[in-house]
Amino acid sequence: MSDVSYIKRPNRVLTVYAYIFLVVLYIPILSIPLFAFNDSIYVRFPLQGFTTQWFGQLWARESLWDALGNSLRVGICVAVISTMLGVLAARAITRSRLPGQNAIVAFVMLPIVMPGIIFGVALLVLLSRLGIPLSLYTVGLGHLVVCLPFAIATLLPRFEGFDKSMEEASADLGENGWYTFWRVTFPIVLPGVVASLLLTFTISFDEVIMAFFLTGTEPTLPMYIWSQLRFPREFPSVLALSTIILLVSFILVFVALWISRVGLNKDAGKL
Amino acid sequence: MSDAASTGTATSSGKPRASTGFAALFHRSPTLRGYLMLSPALVIMVIGVLLPFLILVVMSFWTREGFGFDTTITAANYARAASEPIFGVFLIRSFWVSGIATIVTVLLCYPMAYYVAFHVHRHKMLWIILMTLPFWTSYLLRVFAWKVILGYEGVINSSLMTAGLIEAPLEFLLYSQTAVIIALAHAWAAFAILPLYVSLEKIDRSLLEAAADLGDGPVKRFLRITLPLSLPGIISATFLIFIPTTGDYITPALLGGPDGAMIGNLIQLQFGAVNNWPMGATLSIVLMLWIAAVALVFIFVTRKSKESLI
Numbered sequence: 001m002s003d004v005s006y007i008k009r010p011n012r013v014l015t016v017y018a019y020i021f022l023v024v025l026y027i028p029i030l031s032i033p034l035f036a037f038n039d040s041i042y043v044r045f046p047l048q049g050f051t052t053q054w055f056g057q058l059w060a061r062e063s064l065w066d067a068l069g070n071s072l073r074v075g076i077c078v079a080v081i082s083t084m085l086g087v088l089a090a091r092a093i094t095r096s097r098l099p100g101q102n103a104i105v106a107f108v109m110l111p112i113v114m115p116g117i118i119f120g121v122a123l124l125v126l127l128s129r130l131g132i133p134l135s136l137y138t139v140g141l142g143h144l145v146v147c148l149p150f151a152i153a154t155l156l157p158r159f160e161g162f163d164k165s166m167e168e169a170s171a172d173l174g175e176n177g178w179y180t181f182w183r184v185t186f187p188i189v190l191p192g193v194v195a196s197l198l199l200t201f202t203i204s205f206d207e208v209i210m211a212f213f214l215t216g217t218e219p220t221l222p223m224y225i226w227s228q229l230r231f232p233r234e235f236p237s238v239l240a241l242s243t244i245i246l247l248v249s250f251i252l253v254f255v256a257l258w259i260s261r262v263g264l265n266k267d268a269g270k271l
Numbered sequence: 272m273s274d275a276a277s278t279g280t281a282t283s284s285g286k287p288r289a290s291t292g293f294a295a296l297f298h299r300s301p302t303l304r305g306y307l308m309l310s311p312a313l314v315i316m317v318i319g320v321l322l323p324f325l326i327l328v329v330m331s332f333w334t335r336e337g338f339g340f341d342t343t344i345t346a347a348n349y350a351r352a353a354s355e356p357i358f359g360v361f362l363i364r365s366f367w368v369s370g371i372a373t374i375v376t377v378l379l380c381y382p383m384a385y386y387v388a389f390h391v392h393r394h395k396m397l398w399i400i401l402m403t404l405p406f407w408t409s410y411l412l413r414v415f416a417w418k419v420i421l422g423y424e425g426v427i428n429s430s431l432m433t434a435g436l437i438e439a440p441l442e443f444l445l446y447s448q449t450a451v452i453i454a455l456a457h458a459w460a461a462f463a464i465l466p467l468y469v470s471l472e473k474i475d476r477s478l479l480e481a482a483a484d485l486g487d488g489p490v491k492r493f494l495r496i497t498l499p500l501s502l503p504g505i506i507s508a509t510f511l512i513f514i515p516t517t518g519d520y521i522t523p524a525l526l527g528g529p530d531g532a533m534i535g536n537l538i539q540l541q542f543g544a545v546n547n548w549p550m551g552a553t554l555s556i557v558l559m560l561w562i563a564a565v566a567l568v569f570i571f572v573t574r575k576s577k578e579s580l581i
Contacts, residue, residue: 011390018386021379022401028416028457029405031426035419043419044429085315088308096305104309108316113510115518115562117535118555121542122323125330125552145319148312177304199407206409209521213542222411229415229525239419242412253407257400 029246036239043235054240064241067224071205074136074220078143079201086151086196087189091181093152094159109149116209119145124213134216142210147200154199154260158192191259198256202249221245331552340549348553358537358554362561365533368448368523369516372455376463377508379456384467384504385497388474399468406461414522417454421445421526446528454522459515463508470504471497506573514562534558 039049058064092098093105111119123142124134132138166188170180186193208222215223225241228234331348334341352358387398405413420426421444428440443449474497482492516522520535527533534554541551 011386014382014386014390017382018390021383025402025405025457025460028413028420029408031419032412032416042424043422043426044424046429046433085312089312092305092308096301098302098305098309101305101309104313107320108312110316110320113514115515115535115558117518117520117538118327118559119320119323121538121551121555122327123319124542125548126323126326129326141319144315148315152312202407206407206411208409208411209519212539222409225411225415238415242409242415246408246412249408250404253404254400257403261396261400 032239032246033243036236036243038236041233041236043239054236055244057237058240058244063219064221064224067219067221070136070218071221074140074143075201075204078140078147078204079197082144082147082151082200083155083193083196085148086155087193089148089152090155090159090189090192091185093156095164108152111145112149112153116146117213120210120213123210127214134214136216136218136220138214138216139211139220142214143204143207146207146210147203150203151196151200154196155189155192158189158260162188191262195256195260198252198259202252202256206245206249327552327555330549331556333549333552335547335549338546348550349557351550352553352557358557361532361534361537362557364448365517365535365558366561366565368451368531368533369455369513369519372452372459372516373509373513375452376456376459376512377467377505380460380463380508381467381501381505384464384471388468388471399465402464403461406458410458411521413458414454414525417450417457418445418525421450421453445526446531448527448531450526450528451522451531451533454526455512455516455519458522459512462511466507466511467501467504470501474500502573506569509569510566514566517562518558 039051170184423440523533
């Protein structure tokens with residue numbers, strides 16, 4: 001606070017703007033739960049009575065629960081694999097100076113900036129040329145491509161943030177590489193690993209652009225929602241389902257971001 | 272993974288014999304170890320990105336033949352893409368819509384990032400989490416939420432009608448380019464805020480103090496110091512939003528209507544209802560090439576302007 005000079009005087013206009021921005025950012029997302037409890041099949045004001053019937057209806061839907069199961073299975077596998085690969089890649093990137101390293105990293109990070117549809121159709125074409133039928137595995141591969149850059153981006157700061165000499169000390173005291181990793185490196189980067197697991201799971205769980213092209217006969221949850229959007233009568237129950245998904249996503253992501261930032265703050269002492 | 276793991280266990284169980292063979296090499300050469308640890312991620316990207324993309328390129332030179340493909344190499348699809356106006360219309364519209372969405376997003380997010388970087392002192396982390404939280408939730412649901420708000424019977428129309436301000440729903444709100452732009456700007460805000468915030472946070476505050484001491488007012492300080500130094504953030508925000516949104520098809524499909532459909536919807540049609548995969552592949556490649564061209568021009572222009580600023 002002491003470095004606050006006369007330049008950084010509070011700016012009331014900017015403060016008001018910031019709060020309005022935040023409200024607008026959340027209005028669309030919060031209007032979903034608002035209408036999910038509304039006792040009308042039309043999404044409009046004024047709100048009718050309060051009801052939980054749309055949530056109750058969800059229980060009876062077999063296909064929904066199948067879709068949920070599919071999404072959970074894919075999400076967990078993708079989260080575990082992309083985090084494991086992310087740990088290896090992040091360690092390699094931070095601990096060795098490799099010729100061509102920047103090019104490799106740029107290539108691995110490519111999916112963050114390329115349009116998802118290109119990956120989706122390209123993978124679809126490859127799989128069909130190889131005669132591999134579309135299934136949850138193909139969706140998983142697609143999600144892996146999307147999630148891996150995010151896993152690496154989450155893990156890199158953790159590997160960069162801690163003192164290399166701790167690993168060297170362990171090596172000097174006679175531990176081999178594998179034990180040094182498990183007993184020194186891994187505990188230090190653990191917050192990043194947990195954050196990466198939660199974030200990649202959330203990304204996979206919510207992903208629809210790749211899944212659209214790669215899903216076979218077993219839809220993931222977002223694909224199920226997509227199919228329901230065509231029927232206006234299903235609107236209220238889609239709202240109910242969306243409410244649950246949003247709630248779960250918010251909790252997972254908040255925990256993940258909190259873990260990774262708190263972990264980083266401990267090392268750096270500041271943001 | 273398996274490579275590194277198995278080698279790892281091999282070295283841990285057999286220190287004495289670590290002087291021979293692959294394990295020793297792995298142990299002694301940090302470079303080899305580095306490459307080995309990068310390789311699983313690299314393999315996934317080769318299988319998931321590079322190979323598919325190469326085959327997509329090849330397929331773009333094929334043509335449809337009944338339910339199969341004529342694998343003779345021909346540029347017929349490209350000729351069609353260039354000659355039939357509909358493809359150009361969709362491409363230009365995609366660039367227009369996502370270009371406007373990008374500009375709107377960056378303009379709206381800049382003050383926000385500026386506020387957090389310069390005026391928030393105690394709860395920066397909380398602000399950043401709050402601003403990026405919505406981004407991690409389902410894209411589909413965020414777009415769907417705008418349908419709920421902008422729809423004929425949506426939040427805005429029904430509020431205005433209940434209040435007696437309008438007689439009939441405002442039709443331009445849903446199924447229009449406006450709706451697509453609004454939804455895109457909202458959905459991609461985090462991709463603008465983060466790079467903008469990082470570049471603003473990095474600015475050396477003493478430069479601003481020096482400028483103030485030398486008599487520059489707030490506007491001059493902003494234009495001569497803050498804005499030029501935050502240019503890298505503006506550039507990466509622009510890329511991070513413009514490139515993925517150009518190929519988006521979820522938002523136009525839900526909110527665009529006939530005038531809001533974009534090149535992504537056309538590609539999706541070729542792989543679905545129209546069942547002309549080679550044409551779809553061609554359109555994907557054309558989209559990629561256009562994006563690359565726009566990106567190069569953008570880089571060139573900003574580099575020029577950066578030089579002139581300094």
